[in-house]
Amino acid sequence: DAGITQSPRHKVTETGTPVTLRCHQTENHRYMYWYRQDPGHGLRLIHYSYGVKDTDKGEVSDGYSVSRSKTEDFLLTLESATSSQTSVYFCAISEASRGGRAEQFFGPGTRLTVL
């Protein structure tokens, strides 16, 4: 498996609290992604990064922000968690050198419950 870790692996929080999820990679891949997985919806892209300090929105970005200050770390923040953000969150990475057609490698996921 590619060197990707996510922390925490499980979190329970209350509505209105801020939450930050961390993705850490040791592969030096340029592209990083945050997805959420919900039953019946597959994997939906929240935000992605194409380099240090270079990020952009995905299809379900409302209520989420990201930061990437180092190649190896990509942080996802829920500024004020809501119950609709209860989900499993996956981080993924891919290598940029193959013209955008590289496969993605996924982290183990973070299960977030917002009460």
Add this chain to the structure above:
Amino acid sequence: GQQVMQIPQYQHVQEGEDFTTYCNSSTTLSNIQWYKQRPGGHPVFLIQLVKSGEVKKQKRLTFQFGEAKKNSSLHITATQTTDVGTYFCAGGANAGGTSYGKLTFGQGTILTVHP
């Protein structure tokens, strides 16, 4: 935006039966990738197709990319209990801009194999 539909959502088979899942995109794709996610696990890359009409095989798995590069299928011959999991297709945006490796995932097909 780009949409990728995948059917069926669920498939229950007896061990030894064949299985097929289908993927259809609203737009022409640059490439299509397939992933497998075991229960409780993370998505793992299986294969990528990039050419119109391309067919690739991996042991009992056969992957096809349509002539118009808008649809794809995964066929498993003689399923085994080890095939259990969710199979996702993921389409890459057509060339014409920098895609940053982004993928649009189908909803996934959950395969159950009864021994």
